[in-house]
Amino acid sequence: MSDSASPGVERYVKIGQEYLAQRSELRAAMRRARFDTIAVHGMYSVEEAFRSGQGGIIEPIFPSTSQGYRDSDEMEAGLSYRIPTWCYSRIINPTNSYLEDTLSLLEAYGCPFDASAFCTSSGMAAIKQAVEPLLVLPEKGGEEVNFVSSAQVYGGTFQLFNVRLKERGAMVRWVAKPWENEEWEKLVDERTRFLYTEMPSNPQQACSDLQALARLAKRFQIPLIVDSTIATPALMRPLAHGADVVVHSLTKTIGSGGASLGGAIIARHAITSRHLAAEATADYATWLKLWPGRDSGPCMSPYSAFFFLNELRTLRLKVEKFSENTVAVAEFLAGHPRIETVDYLGLKGHRLHALAARYMHLADSDRPMFGHLMSFTIQGHAADARRFFDALQRIFRATDLGRIKSVATIPAISTHSQQGGPASRPRWCAFAWAASIPTTSSPTSTRP
Ligand SMILES: Cc1ncc(COP(=O)(O)O)c(C=O)c1O
Known part of the structure; x- marks a missing residue:
């Protein structure tokens, strides 16, 4: 179709080019604007509104399935992607495009290069879409393909890597302590397709030295992928530290109101991957959306x-408040006689505090901040943890996090039940916690 010599097609291409300019x-x-300005406006200008x-x-909202x-x-110009178009909502949708514009601007905030985003139906869909094209297997009888990942990842990611991708012949190599660079070094080889880490991890608060991992990935000409769901771009922007791709469960911190499921892949332009064709590496997120995404439908x-667009406008303010509240709760629990351990990166005594502080701080400020996720271990036995958990009144028991309402879970019996290691120990009774925003008005005020 794109070989057509129709002058009519070229006329549309010219109009499209003017709009793109x-x-x-x-x-x-917008790349020069401040974080909150981007979060509020994105690329939806007054001109665009009209x-x-x-x-x-x-x-x-454009609920229409397709564009006429x-x-x-x-x-012809549209379906051959020669003009800005949205064709069919499985491929592109204008409302989704506005969200992708804002997310990519926020993740590339302060970077000397630009990025693009591809939004998906859930965080898991984003992770699956981001890694799959990198794992195309060699011809039958070829050498085994592997990828190296932190073992301290969300339970669903653990299952995807440990079961689903293995079923297809791609072998995960787990890094037990993702903050130790030597562990990663030992596992990477010529058949490694990418490095993957989650930071901070849900719920154990693991961190990695992103810059060191980015250098390692570059050495092997493979991409570094970071799940930054808990931090959000308001606290950490992995692309600025050398990562190639960021994935999010938008369902969580970014969608803190809790009314929608969604995910996002944000990739810097010109990712490093010697296993992908140049047309895919140049703008990976857009390529994923227009080709593999079109053919599999994770939209x-x-x-x-x-x-999510409306949630993003106040992201930085919410994350600031979450972080302030959570550090206060963590400090209280750390001093409580019935609490054995508290895992919160914001506690100065946490073994990964210094590493996390190198990467996490509130956008447009120098204040280190560590978000809403915290876990702790109650003294005693698993039954004591359950008794505490069952006695919670205002706090919902749910497999969730990042909410404007605090929620709590016991990972070993919920999100991380399939995962080996500490998460499966019944004595380990950690809670994923999101401290909600308190009212700022005095509850005793008599003013109307
Ligand atoms: C860090 C992290 N990544 C990915 C996911 C998966 O996201 P979703 O539930 O939107 O598929 C979750 C879900 O809890 C998560 O916590």
Whole structure:
């Protein structure tokens, strides 16, 4: 189709190029804006509002399954991706595109290079989409393919890597202590396709030295992928430290209101991967969306995109408050006689505090901050942990985190029940905790 010599197609291509030139000017301007300005506006400018949203001051939801074209020439130009188009909502959707613009601007905030994003139906869909093309297996009888990952990852990721990808012949090599660079060094070889870490990890608060991992990945010409769900770009931006790809469960901290499931893959332009073709590495997230994503359909609902766009506008303020509240709760628990251990990166005595502080601080400030996730161990036995847990009143018992409401879980019987190591020990009765934002008005105030 793209071989057509129709002058009509070329006319649409020219109009598309003019629009893209305007968008890249706006993008350049937004890349110079402050974090909160990006979070509030993204690429939805006043001009864009009149172009696509009848002047609506926030991004409109486009629930339509597909885009209609003016004529066959525009359809040809659109479906061959020669003009800015959204064709069909399994491939692209305008509301999702606004979210992708904002997320990619936030993750590349302060970087000398730009990035793109691809939003998916869930965090797990994002992780699966991000890693799969890197694991294309060699011809039958070829050498085994591997990837190296922190073992301290969310339970669903552990299952994906340990079971689903193994079923397809891609072998995971686990790093038990992901903060120890030598462990990674020992496991990487010529058949390694990527490095993967989660930081901070859910719920054990593991961290990695991102810059050292990025150097290691570069040496082997493979990408470093970081799950930054807990930190969000308001606290940490792995691309700035050399990572190639960031994945998020938007369901969690970014979507703290708890009304939608979603995920995102944000990749810097020109990722390093000697296993992918140049057309894929140049703009990995867009390539994933237009080709593998088109063919497998992990797309986000535009209703969810609308929800996440609105959540993002206040992200930095929420994360600041979460962090302040959580450190106060962690300090209280650390001094409590019935608590054995508290795992919170914000505690100065935590063994990974200094490492985390190198990478985590509130955007547009120098204040180290560590987010909402905390775990602790109650003295006694598993039954004591359950008794404490069952007595919680305002705090919901749920397999969830990052909420504006505090939620608690016992990972060993929920999120991490399939995972070996400490998470499966019944005595380890950690709680994933999200300290909610307190009211700032005095509860005793009599003012109307
Ligand atoms: C760190 C992390 N990554 C990924 C996921 C998976 O996200 P989702 O539930 O949106 O598929 C979760 C879920 O809890 C998580 O905590």
